[in-house]
Amino acid sequence: MVGRELSGVERRLLSELLAHDFSGVVALREQAVAVRARAGCTCGCGTIDLIVDERVTVLSEAESPVPVSGEVSGIDGTAGGGLILLLEDGRLGALEIYSYEDEPLPMPEPAQVTWVLAADADGAELTADG
Structure with missing residues (x-):
């Protein structure tokens, strides 16, 4: 399989995002x-x-982007951008980092991210417990 191993920071961010139900x-x-x-x-x-890996047969029915996103805080504590998880055909596709400013935002440390959960169809907010 192509690519590289996820860094420790990347792995922690993905794990924290996927910890939400x-x-x-x-x-x-x-x-x-x-x-x-x-x-x-x-x-x-x-x-x-x-x-x-293309041999993975367990596909997700989740929408893309998934209903959990991250609000990224800058060094001064103000919102600097965000993080979303995109899917491709039921598979993990991209961990996208975006900035609210003109300068690109690097991969944030997990401590800089506040997880935001979209409301479900009934308008109730999702939680880490589901």
Whole structure:
């Protein structure tokens, strides 16, 4: 399989995001065990493409992007950008990092991320426990 191992920071961010319960997350957790990465953007941001072995048959029914995102805080504590998980055909596709400013945002440390959970169809907020 192509790509490289996820760094410790990348692995922790993906694990923290997938620790939240939402429809299709179990399949994504299984995929994450052996996922690999490669640079996902040429602008200088921390976005990585995620590579799931094509032999993986456990596909997720989750929407893309998944309903959990990260709000990234800068050194001064103000919101500097965000983080979303994109899927491709039921597989982990990319961990996208975006900036609210003109400068690209590097891969954040997990301590800089506050997880934001989308409301489900009934308007109730999702929680880490489901």
